[in-house]
Amino acid sequence: MKTSVLFKLNYESLAHVVVNQGGTSSGKTYAIEQVLFALACEQAKQVITVVGQDIPNLKAGAMRDAQNIVGESTGLQAAIKSFNKSDRIYEFHNGSIIEFKSYDNAQDAKSGKRDYLFINEANGISWDIYTELALRTRKRVYLDYNPNAAFWVHDQLLGQTGVQLLISDHRHNPFLDEHTRQKIESLRESDPERWKVYARGLTGKITGLVLTNWLLCDSIPTDAKKLACGLDFGFSNDETGLIEVYQQNGELWVNELLYQTGLTNNDISKCMNELSISKNTDIIADSAEPKSIEDLRRLGWRITGAKKGPDSIKNSIDILRRYRINVTRNSINLRRELGRYQWKMDTTGRPLNVPTDSWNHLIDPLRYVALNKLQIHNSSTTRTRMPYKPAETFVGDAAGMI
Numbered sequence: 001m002k003t004s005v006l007f008k009l010n011y012e013s014l015a016h017v018v019v020n021q022g023g024t025s026s027g028k029t030y031a032i033e034q035v036l037f038a039l040a041c042e043q044a045k046q047v048i049t050v051v052g053q054d055i056p057n058l059k060a061g062a063m064r065d066a067q068n069i070v071g072e073s074t075g076l077q078a079a080i081k082s083f084n085k086s087d088r089i090y091e092f093h094n095g096s097i098i099e100f101k102s103y104d105n106a107q108d109a110k111s112g113k114r115d116y117l118f119i120n121e122a123n124g125i126s127w128d129i130y131t132e133l134a135l136r137t138r139k140r141v142y143l144d145y146n147p148n149a150a151f152w153v154h155d156q157l158l159g160q161t162g163v164q165l166l167i168s169d170h171r172h173n174p175f176l177d178e179h180t181r182q183k184i185e186s187l188r189e190s191d192p193e194r195w196k197v198y199a200r201g202l203t204g205k206i207t208g209l210v211l212t213n214w215l216l217c218d219s220i221p222t223d224a225k226k227l228a229c230g231l232d233f234g235f236s237n238d239e240t241g242l243i244e245v246y247q248q249n250g251e252l253w254v255n256e257l258l259y260q261t262g263l264t265n266n267d268i269s270k271c272m273n274e275l276s277i278s279k280n281t282d283i284i285a286d287s288a289e290p291k292s293i294e295d296l297r298r299l300g301w302r303i304t305g306a307k308k309g310p311d312s313i314k315n316s317i318d319i320l321r322r323y324r325i326n327v328t329r330n331s332i333n334l335r336r337e338l339g340r341y342q343w344k345m346d347t348t349g350r351p352l353n354v355p356t357d358s359w360n361h362l363i364d365p366l367r368y369v370a371l372n373k374l375q376i377h378n379s380s381t382t383r384t385r386m387p388y389k390p391a392e393t394f395v396g397d398a399a400g401m402i
Contacts, residue, residue: 001034001037001038001069001072001073001075001076002072002175003031003034004027004031004172004173004174004175005172006020006026006027006028006031006032006166006168006172006173007031007034007035009166010031010032010035010142010166011035011038013140013164015140015162015163015164016139016140016141016162016163017134017140017141017142017143017157017160017162017163017164018140018141018142018143018164018166019143019144019153019157019158019163019164019165019166020032020142020143020144020145020166020168021144021145021147021153021165021166021167021168021201021203022144022145022146022147022166022167022168022169022172022201023146023168023169023170023184023197023198023199023200023201024146024170024184024198024199025170025173025176025180025181025184026168026169026170026172026173026201027168027172027173027175027176028144028166028168029061029062029065029120029144030065030068030069032118032142032144033050033062033065033066033069033118034069035142036048036050036098036116036118036142037066037069037070037073037076037098039096039116040079040090040092040094040096040097040098041075041076041079041092041094041096043094043096043115044094044095044096045094045095045096046096046097046115046116047096047097047099047112047113047114047115047116048096048097048098048099048114048115048116048117048118049098049099049100049101049112049114049116049117049118049133049137050062050063050066050098050099050100050101050118050120051100051101051102051103051117051118051119051120051125051133052100052101052102052120052121052124053102053121053124053125054102055088055102057102057120057121057124058088058100058102058120061120061121062100062118062120063088063100066090066098066100070083070090079092079093079094080092080093081093087099088100088101103125103129103133105128105129106126106128106129106131106132107132108129109128109129109132109133110132110136112136113136113137113138114136114137114138115137115138115139116137116139116140116141116142117133117134117137117140117141117142118141118142118143118144119133119141119142119143119144120144121144121145121146122143122144122145122151122153123145123146123148123149123151123153126152127152127156130152146197146198146201147197147201147202147203147204148197148204149203149204149205149339150203150205150336150339154203154335154339155332155335155336156332159216159329159330159332167201167202168201169199169200169201170184170199184198184199185199187199193205205339208342208343208345208351209338209339209340209341209342209343210317210341210342210343210355210363211317211320211321211325211338211341211363213320213321213323213324213325214324214325214326214327214338215324215325215326215327216326216327216328216329216335217253217326217327217328217329218328218329219328220244220246220253220255220328221246221248221253223248224246224247224248224253225246225247225248226244226245226246226281227245227246227247227282227369227373227374228244228245228281228282228283228284228369228372228373229242229243229244229245229257229277229281229282229283229284229365229369230242230243230244230245230283230284230285230364230365230366230367230368230369231268231283231284231285231286231303231365231368232285232286232360232361232362232364232365232368233268233285233286233289233292234261234263234361235261235262235263235264236261236262237261238261238361239259239260239261239333239361240258240259240260240261240263240268240361241256241258241259241333241361241362241364241365242256242257242258242259242268242271242272242275242365243255243256243257243331243334243362243365243366243369244257244277245366245369245373250323250324251323251324251325251326252320252323252324252325252326253325253326253328254325254326254327254328254331254334254366255327255328255330255331256328256330256331256332256333256334256362257275257277258271258272258275259333259334259361259362265292265295265296265299266295266299268296269296269299269301272301279300279301279302280302281302282302282303282304282372282373283296283301283302283303283304284303284304284305284306284365284368284369284371284372284373285303285304285305285306285365285368286305286306286364286368287305287306287307287308288308289305290305293305304372306367306368306371306372307371307372308371312371313354313355313367314353314354315371316367316368316370316371317355317367319370319371319374320366320367320370320374323374331362333361333362334362334363336359337359337360337361337362337363338363340358340359341355341356341358341359341360341363342355342356342359343355343356344356
């Protein structure tokens with residue numbers, strides 16, 4: 001078989017979950033299926049499942065690629081015993097099978113076990129279905145998708161142990177014709193956001209986000225100064241959110257500590273003890289909850305309310321937008337909120353200068369720390385706003401071309 005660098009990287013990966021995030025025509029689906037055929041030939045009695053959001057999508061994409069791969073390889077043709085078109089199953093002489101399936105819901109996905117799993121266009125599959133399928137996969141899971149916007153892969157998988165991320169674009173596909181390459185690159189002038197997604201395989205953003213000046217980091221620098229913890233109270237429907245905020249060299253470093261419903265004030269105190277938060281740490285909390293603040297103060301915590309006032313939401317956002325904000329990799333819920341915290345829109349779709357009151361149970365505590373601990377710097381000390389750029393692993397030499 002003629003293969004690309006994507007085949008090599010997927011074939012040689014030792015990760016349990018291999019995430020292929022890529023632009024259009026990067027060849028990621030084709031490369032992964034070549035890997036699956038190779039594994040089916042090399043290892044006897046393997047069960048390999050290719051999953052799509054529905055059968056029409058599978059037939060138009062992954063199954064068509066599979067037919068092309070088989071058609072171009074006499075070795076594969078010799079290794080395959082039969083292809084059941086109605087059941088969509090390739091059976092090999094050594095007892096391995098490759099099956100193409102879709103699942104209506106998580107309960108449906110509980111049926112069957114496998115050695116290898118490939119979820120094609122993973123952003124069309126729910127997290128619940130993925131979880132059930134992955135739990136029943138013994139060896140390795142492959143995923144691919146176009147990154148139009150962040151979804152459960154970004155929220156739940158990236159940054160976790162045993163997960164490898166490969167980012168590719170059309171430049172990694174040596175078999176693509178020049179006309180298609182030029183068509184993809186032409187998006188740069190007409191639609192820069194789509195160009196970023198489809199020509200460079202980078203994660204797209206929801207429009208109208210309030211805070212875009214953040215990046216992923218692995219950990220808090222050891223010499224960073226701790227400003228405070230921020231606390232937002234919740235209970236039944238809203239999560240209690242707790243973060244710690246540090247500062248170093250004019251940048252902020254933020255780490256998620258707690259994100260949970262159903263916590264009483266005593267529970268919050270117990271959680272903070274378990275997190276080894278010092279009783280000398282300043283905690284800035286929602287001043288609209290004076291009783292809860294007093295409860296925690298009587299339990300020995302150094303806690304005060306945020307300095308709210310007219311335009312405090314806008315002012316705190318203005319302060320935060322003047323810093324580069326480094327968010328730790330394990331702050332999964334904070335990352336999710338930052339990717340969804342938007343400005344309200346008027347009837348014409350224009351953003352208003354007021355954020356929506358949602359996706360903010362960790363962002364509000366960050367604002368509280370900004371109100372109490374940070375001052376608006378003058379222009380000589382402010383940092384340049386930087387767009388969010390996830391800690392992504394680019395494929396091959398094309399990374400240097402981005």
